[in-house]
Amino acid sequence: MMKVFLTEAKQYIEASFEKELRIETKSSRNDLVTEVDQYIEALFTRYLKQYFPSHRIFGEENAEHKVESLEGAVWIIDPIDGTLNFVEQKRDFAISIALYMDGIGEYGIVYDVEKDDLYVGEKGKGATLNGREIRRVSDRRGVADSLLIANLSAVNLYPKLKEAIRVSRGLRLYGAASLEFMAVATGRAGAYLAANLAPWDVAASKIIAEELGCIVSRLSGEEIDMLEKGTSVVALPKVYQELQNLYLKK
Incomplete structure (x- = not known):
């Protein structure tokens, strides 16, 4: 089909x-x-x-x-x-x-x-x-070794992300959540951070990314409710931990 x-x-x-x-x-x-x-x-x-x-x-x-x-x-x-x-x-x-x-x-x-x-x-x-x-993502790369993808709304919610972007290898933005998820899932970027994504923006990408070893959650660290709009982050394991510990704090 x-x-x-x-x-x-x-x-x-x-x-x-x-x-x-x-x-x-x-x-x-x-x-x-x-x-x-x-x-x-x-x-x-x-x-x-x-x-x-x-x-x-x-x-x-x-x-x-x-x-x-x-x-x-x-x-x-x-x-x-x-x-x-x-x-x-x-x-x-x-x-x-x-x-x-x-x-x-x-x-x-x-x-x-x-x-x-x-x-x-x-x-x-x-x-x-x-x-x-597709090969599983690296668990060794951190923020400093990665490109980040983030929309302005996410940065406004968590201003410390500006420092993460400065530390990283650079900022990219594609304008399509599913393709931004795929950039992380295939190791081309270390994380994608966004606000106000709908379930259909992330439903398929989340499955693919998690199968490849990425971590997916709300920016707060909570699980994504697939019936509700909200923030999202998909990241390589080490990048995710660094973001949560250092930059995703209000």
Whole structure:
């Protein structure tokens, strides 16, 4: 199911590059939704009803795709993570889909459409990139040896992060949470710190990152509630401990 869905989704997205998009704003002028977001979520819904009719969907774009619990089988989807990037740059956006069984993340995919890179993670079985096994992250690298990814909202919440950024090898920002998670999960960055992420922003990426040895939590160190918006950090083990001990203190 997933392979056929992603192939059709990619074809639709690439065809949309040649068209004038219908763009709407949601919570702010930079929080966008297009007919492509809506179509991709509807397309996945059709496939899911065909193959797994008893499963539920928790999605970003359809008001009917809201849930109050994660009991049973729930698919969490962000049809276009990084819609602003999609609209303005035609790159650095992804399809993000996860399967949670009774609240436990079992399977997640992040598909970087423009690069045609497919990240897949399955609980207890590791993760792959385009079918090839991804090596687990280093537990030796600290903040000083790493690039950091952080949005301004996270730094405003925890001002000591400015010092962490100064100590680190530099700051990067992609504008798509799932791809920023993947940068950490593949060892290209030491941590990604963000505020106000929705469940669909992190559901799939969390599964993949944890399978590769990363630590994922709220900035406060609490576990992420996959039904609520909130802060998030994904980091290499040593980077995570240094951030919590030295920089994630108000």
